[in-house]
Amino acid sequence: MAVITPLDEAVAxxxxxxxxxxxxxxxxxxxxxxxxxxxxxxxxxxTLVRMTPDLVFDRMIGAGCARRLVFSWxxxxxxxxxxxxxxxxxxDWPHPLELEEHSHAGMANRYVAGASGLPFAVMRGYVGTDLxxxxxxxxxxxxxxxxxxxxxxxALRPDVAIVHAQRADRAGNVQLWGLAGxxxxxxxxxxxxxxxxxxxxxxxxxxxxxxxLPSWAVTRVAEAPEGARPSYALGYYDRDNDAYRAWxxxxxxxxxxxxxxxxxxxxxxx
Amino acid sequence: xxxxxxxxxxxxxxxxxGAVCFVGIGLPSTAANLARRTxxxxxxxxxxxxxIGAKPTRLPLSIGDxxxxxxxxxxxxxxxxxxxxxxxxxxxxxxLGAAQIDRFANINTTVIGGDYDxxxxxxxxxxxxxxxxxxxxxxxxxxxxxxxxxxxxVDFVTSVGYGAGRGDRERLGLPGRGPVKVITDLGIxxxxxxxxxxxxxxxxxxxxxxxxREATGWPLAVAGDLRVISPPTSPELAALRALxxx
Numbered sequence: 001m002a003v004i005t006p007l008d009e010a011v012a013x014x015x016x017x018x019x020x021x022x023x024x025x026x027x028x029x030x031x032x033x034x035x036x037x038x039x040x041x042x043x044x045x046x047t048l049v050r051m052t053p054d055l056v057f058d059r060m061i062g063a064g065c066a067r068r069l070v071f072s073w074x075x076x077x078x079x080x081x082x083x084x085x086x087x088x089x090x091x092d093w094p095h096p097l098e099l100e101e102h103s104h105a106g107m108a109n110r111y112v113a114g115a116s117g118l119p120f121a122v123m124r125g126y127v128g129t130d131l132x133x134x135x136x137x138x139x140x141x142x143x144x145x146x147x148x149x150x151x152x153x154x155a156l157r158p159d160v161a162i163v164h165a166q167r168a169d170r171a172g173n174v175q176l177w178g179l180a181g182x183x184x185x186x187x188x189x190x191x192x193x194x195x196x197x198x199x200x201x202x203x204x205x206x207x208x209x210x211x212x213l214p215s216w217a218v219t220r221v222a223e224a225p226e227g228a229r230p231s232y233a234l235g236y237y238d239r240d241n242d243a244y245r246a247w248x249x250x251x252x253x254x255x256x257x258x259x260x261x262x263x264x265x266x267x268x269x270x
Numbered sequence: 271x272x273x274x275x276x277x278x279x280x281x282x283x284x285x286x287x288g289a290v291c292f293v294g295i296g297l298p299s300t301a302a303n304l305a306r307r308t309x310x311x312x313x314x315x316x317x318x319x320x321x322i323g324a325k326p327t328r329l330p331l332s333i334g335d336x337x338x339x340x341x342x343x344x345x346x347x348x349x350x351x352x353x354x355x356x357x358x359x360x361x362x363x364x365x366l367g368a369a370q371i372d373r374f375a376n377i378n379t380t381v382i383g384g385d386y387d388x389x390x391x392x393x394x395x396x397x398x399x400x401x402x403x404x405x406x407x408x409x410x411x412x413x414x415x416x417x418x419x420x421x422x423x424v425d426f427v428t429s430v431g432y433g434a435g436r437g438d439r440e441r442l443g444l445p446g447r448g449p450v451k452v453i454t455d456l457g458i459x460x461x462x463x464x465x466x467x468x469x470x471x472x473x474x475x476x477x478x479x480x481x482x483r484e485a486t487g488w489p490l491a492v493a494g495d496l497r498v499i500s501p502p503t504s505p506e507l508a509a510l511r512a513l514x515x516x
Contacts (some may be wrong), residue, residue, distance in 0.1 A: 001283050009495030026319045026348055027334020051348070052397075077332035078295050082394075089392040101380075103396040104318060105352035124357055125401045128430035128442040134386055145398070179320045179339040182348045211344055241331045270479055 002172030007196060008269075010220040011037045014047075014192050018067075019265065020234055022049035022158040022190060023056060024111075026181030026202040027077065028234065030056050031164040033227030034196050035193045039063045051107045051158050051182065055121025055247050058082040059265070061097060070156070074109045079106040079244055083251040090130075093254065097099050101135055106153045109181045110137070112157035114162050120152045127151065164228045166235055168197045174214035178234030182212050184236030187218065189209045196224035198236050204227075271502060273455035274414075275510060276474045278304060278514050279502040281365075281412045281453045287364040288388040290314040292402050295513065297412045300329060300513065305426035307509045316361060318398040320346050329513055352398070359445055364406030366449075367423045369393050373467050373488045374438075375411065375431025375449040378424035386426065398430050403429035404444045415454035415485040422488040432466035456482045457499065462491065472497050 005013070015021055015038055023031050035056045038046075047068040048057055051154035055076065060066055064085030074085050088097035102110070109121035114170045122141060132138040132151075140154035163183040165176035174195045176183065197215065200223050204212070215221075226236075250260045274457070281301035285291060286498045287310035293302045303326065304314045319334030322329055323343030330338055339345050346354075355361060370378035379399060383390025403409055409431075413419060431449045439448050448466075452459040457473035469491040471481050479492045502510075 026340070027332045028319070028336070050308070073394050073397035074392075077334075086392045090389060098458065101395055103400045104348065104398040105356070105401040108349040108352055112353075123353070123401075123403065124443075124445075127404065127444065128433055128438070129396075130427045131396065131400070131402050157504065179345060180347050181319065181334075184347070185349060214307065234336055234339065238478050239332065239335055242399070244331065 002215045002221045004168070004170070004221045005171055006220040007033060007037050007224050010194050010222040011041055014194050014220060015043055017043055018045045019159040020047040020049060022156065022161045022182050022186045024050060024161065024163050024181055024186040025052060025228065025231065026179060027239070028179040028181065028232060029176060029183065029228050029259060030054060030231035031162045031196055031227065032056050032229060032231065033224040034162045034164070034194060035060055036268070039065060039261070039265050049156060051104055051144060053082060053085055055082070055244065058084040058247070058251055061085055061088050062094070062251065062262055066097060068100065068209060070100040071100045072104045079146070079248055084257060087241070087254070088155070088162050100137060101131065102138070102153065105254045106138065108182055109183070110153050110156040111185035111189050112270065113153070115185045116156045122150050122152055125151050133244070135241055144158060144217045154191050158186070158190040160192045160194065161186040162194045164196045164224070164233070166198050166233055167204060168195065168200050168221045170200060170202065172218060172221045173204060174213040174218055174221065175204045175210050177210040180211045184213065187213055192219045193220045194222065196222050198225055198227070198229045198233055199223065271507065275507065276502060277414070277431060277453055277455045278395065278510060279506050280458065280474070281410065282308060283499045284410060284453070285310050285313055285363060285452055288312045290316065290360065291365060292316045292340070292356065292361045292398070292406055293317070293364045293365050294367060295330070295332060296367055296399070298367060301412060302365060303329060303488060303513055304506070304510055307513065308506055314452045315372050316351070316355065318348065318351055320348055320351055322346060342369050345493040352401060356401055359405060359407065361405070362407040364402035364409045366399055366409060366411050366429065367410055368419065369412060370419055370421050371413060371452065372421055372424045374433060374435055375461065375468055376424050376427050376433065377411065377429040377431060378426045380426040380428045382425050387444040398440060403448070404446060406446045408447045411449050411452040413452065414453060414480065417485060417487045420486040420488070432461060436464065443450050456485055467491055468494065469493055475501050
């Protein structure tokens with residue numbers, strides 16, 4: 001059964017230095033509050049896993065939490081570059097960042113394999129591109145039935161998966177709806193999981209198309225109202241597109257980023 | 271009217287009504303939504319965040335804006351978008367951008383200059399593009415034309431166009447036809463039917479073939495019957511304004 005605890009306790013219990021940590025949420029329901037708490041707790045040498053690193057990993061990379069990044073698209077959507085990510089890859093600041101790079105289809109399939117308890121997933125993809133030469137977790141595989149050559153991608157099995165959802169009940173059952181990305185797959189692929197929620201309620205009334213994660217499939221639940229800002233939580237608040245645009249100038253400059261981090265993350269509490 | 275406006279309108283026009291279109295964010299999304307508001311009201315827009323049949327009233331900044339999910343015919347998970355909808359060939363048209371493109375329409379969105387581990391410029395990477403380029407029925411690329419972007423060879427092949435030329439897609443087992451049009455602020459390039467080399471077939475009004483040659487990093491082939499794209503009409507421009515100002 002999931003244990004409902006404050007966010008700082010949940011992060012302290014689940015995330016250790018050197019862990020492989022997946023934070024998912026495809027544009028929607030990105031777990032920013034949890035990421036900020038990981039930064040505050042000073043975690044280091046993490047392998048960060050996420051299809052779209054987005055601002056959330058730009059901050060963690062700039063804050064020095066990451067040794068390695070597993071990803072498929074590292075930009076600020078509709079705005080431009082992730083400057084902390086680029087600074088780490090292009091100039092080793094604040095320290096070098098190893099990359100394990102995939103396509104979206106590859107990452108999604110890697111989570112499915114992890115959630116399914118399989119060592120790899122089979123797909124059509126990557127053929128003819130320069131990615132397989134750079135990424136050891138992409139290999140050709142032959143179909144045992146037809147002989148066709150396909151692509152295998154190794155399973156993702158993070159130490160911890162962290163996602164954000166709209167609600168949980170007091171028993172720790174989680175409900176999320178709207179664009180649901182790979183959150184369910186990430187939680188089921190991981191050894192441990194943390195779900196932050198907008199609110200804990202007495203009863204989860206049914207929602208069309210909702211994903212439900214039963215309490216026994218989740219390690220911890222923590223209440224984090226507005227915990228997905230500046231991304232959005234359908235039914236609670238909209239995406240703060242202005243904050244995404246403003247991030248470009250803040251993140252472009254190391255000193256400006258440092259001041260922002262000190263003020264908005266280190267100076268705040270969970 | 272800006273060069274981007276002409277490019278966007280030209281791109282919107284090539285989308286036929288009723289087609290199923292996998293849409294990337296930025297210019298592809300603008301063009302696809304413009305098509306839906308002009309000649310192709312039944313164009314089906316698919317966004318990789320999980321929205322099938324999205325009907326946004328304003329342009330999304332990001333691929334997963336709430337509006338896309340709320341207006342969609344169906345909302346599915348990301349594995350399903352790629353495995354059930356894209357991979358088996360259910361999507362007619364893939365719409366891609368590029369940071370670099372070569373004469374056989376291979377696309378780079380990964381790194382520029384230096385080497386992979388220490389690039390001059392680290393770009394966002396692949397996203398959905400490699401499998402969109404492989405599996406959509408056909409691909410349309412929309413990109414501003416300059417020698418920096420139109421390269422003899424791309425620094426990294428993120429998404430395959432025609433590989434090293436004719437027959438490569440078949441040899442690699444890529445099911446879709448590949449890029450059928452590259453639409454730029456100067457004109458339209460299409461693969462030569464024999465060699466698959468990108469050839470300038472159309473120019474925007476007031477643009478000469480020489481301007482396109484100068485903006486291309488290889489000796490650009492030009493079609494014998496080079497045609498001029500009719501300029502955007504008032505209804506097209508009005509629809510574009512309504513879309514971008516909403």
